[in-house]
Amino acid sequence: MLKTQGLGYWYQDKDQPLFQDINLEFEVGQSYAILGHSGTGKTTFLSLIAGLDKPKAGDILLDDRSLKKIGLTNYRRHDVSIVFQAYNLFTYMSPLNNLLTAMAITGAEHAGDKDFALKTLNDLGIGADLATRNVQHLSGGQQQRVAIARTMACDAQLVVADEPTGNLDEDNTKGVIEQFQRIAHDRQKCVIIVTHEPDVASQCDHQYRLENKQFTELV
Amino acid sequence: MNFFKRAWLNVWAKKGRSVLLILVSSAILMFVLAGLLIRSAAVKATDQAKANVGATVTLSANRQAAFKKMQNSSRSKSSRPKMTLTPVKLSDATKITKLSNISSYNVTSSTSVNAKSYDTVSTSSGLSGGNSGGPGGMKSSTSTGDTQIDGVTSTSLATDFSSKQSKITKGRGITAADKNTNHVVIEKDLASQNNLTVGDTITVKEATGSKDKVKLKIVGIYKASSTSSSSAGPMSTDPANTMYTSYTLANTFKGTKYAGTADSVTFNVSNPAKVSSVKTAGKKLINTSKYALSTDDSSYQTVKASMSNVESFANKIVWLVAIAGTIILALIVILMIRERRFEIGVLLSLGEARWKIVAQFFAEMLMVIVVAVAIAGVGGKFVGSQLGSQLVSQSTTTTQTTTSSTGQPGGSGAPGGSGMKGGNGGPGNMSQSANSKAAKTELDVSVSAVNLAELGGFGLAITFLSIMIASGGILRLEPKKVLIS
Ligand SMILES: Nc1ncnc2c1ncn2[C@@H]1O[C@H](COP(=O)(O)OP(=O)(O)OP(=O)(O)O)[C@@H](O)[C@H]1O
Ligand SMILES: [Mg+2]
8 A cells, every 4th residue: 555665764864864765655544653762763754654854765555555646634634543752732722623533634524523422532532521521631641642542533544653552651652552553454555653662563474673774674 | 721721810810910910001002092192182183173174275367377478479579568367257167067076166256336325444554545546566556446355156165264264254255046136244443333234225436447336235234253354455445345245246337348257166075185177177177368367275284184194103112112012012021921931830740732831821811811802901091192183283384384475376366457356365365274274273182993903903903013023932931841850
């Protein structure tokens, strides 16, 4: 579904790219974990996949169409859903309105459907009571679950997450990973997670390690 | 319209910030409104002044031409120079009344007669006796009586009455219907001194010509204010000795050759702005070597000058405050947007169009401005009326001083002689009344729907501009830089 072709990226120095000539393929119904030492360029790679930045070399193809052709804004709106470490929620809204807003912007199938949004939140353990308070009055784990619920409420086929369990305790981490697995398997989406934790990575269907400017699959 | 909902959620969730923004915007808009109010009040006052404060065109003998003629003749002949003034022909005046913008006219013909059946009022300080012969050089005492006769078309159109310096207290004034009658209006002091009242008859003796005795019927009594100095020629006695009659009667006293003439005819111009065009048109109808048309729109000019000062000041306030307000609001919005970079990043990562993000901020400010306009509408009235009254009192005092100093020439209108009485009012007198009117002009500061609409327009423009200035940042923002730090 998503392909990278000779993908390369560098910040200042062209001679010292973070990674180069990357050829990977991601499929729907599968989950992928990306491991690697700090500063190797995992987040940078994810930002390219998420359409937040343009590659310096090579190309990214969605169903054989270049992101350049699709247009990054368009791609972000319809094809990809992002979960970041910092939850990236609207702080002045309730969880419910966060979902409704994202659904409206992305033009999701269930846009405007309040009951659907509440049900999605409820599936992730955010009850009606929590769903209508200000999102800042939720715990870190609860906020992360709202962010995940948002990716589920939208129709994007590709879900990317940067250290979604970074500041969660063991129980929450387990619950969040289970949700990602369900998104991949039950909802037939493609999930790509960057993580530090080998325990988290091992629960995904595929594991890659970014090292020496190259991705290697761990078996 | 999702951005509109977001705007509402944001304004509602951040009540403290919204209230602060409303207060700042209200303050800015209040000053804009104050300026708008003063400006519209000044426009209104100028319009009112146009209607209330009349302007006049006066047809009289051409003094300048006559004076030149006299000088020339004095050079050639050794005899004592004599200035001959041709009385105005009423047929000429009738032609001028046909011009557009002339609302009414007043014929003035003044002379003097001697008291017969009554005693004149003598001023204790001034000249002794009734019939003194005026200042030095005036030898024609035969033509000067102790009672001043001011013949008019109607007293209500006479300067002293229209400026409210003289008032009818009993009976009625002279009207056009009194033409060719012996009706008079006498002064209160003269009446009480001689026990005269409306309906009584008095007798006077002509000061010139046949020196006939003439019976006059009193139809009204007026009160001259102490400052009243109408037709205050040097030979005048106490103002109480002035009687108003129809100009036809005054002409009779002067002699038969004065029938159908007048000292001057004053035309009231309905639209003061048209005074000079009336003058130009009128000049074509008369013999300018013998007659002159003089204009007096000083009252109108006084009001106009003072009001245009206020108006331009108000205009400056409006624009200054609007520009300053835009800058202040833009800075606040820029700070606000910087603080909301993360939110903008999230919106961008969801694929929201940049213009919709700008639209959200605009909608938020719009909600703030609507409330601010309402608050400013209430508050601006107070600020406006305070400022307005201050401005008017200041600017009228300054213009008043200037006009009264330039308004003097009216006084010097009476070298007398040849039966022509000196200045009929004249510009000096006129500007006096003009000033009292101008000073009374108040700025009516009230908030109209138009003002509020204008204010809304300014509010909208200020908001729009400040958001535009601030949105440069939004349009350049990269979601990656915001979300990944
Ligand atoms: N905007 C930037 N300009 C220049 N250099 C950058 C920028 N962002 C990141 N870098 C550098 O690029 C490298 C890769 O950064 P990136 O955030 O992708 O690493 P990462 O693998 O996600 O690390 P971590 O595991 O600590 O999150 C780092 O050395 C970082 O210093
Ligand atoms: Mg990272």
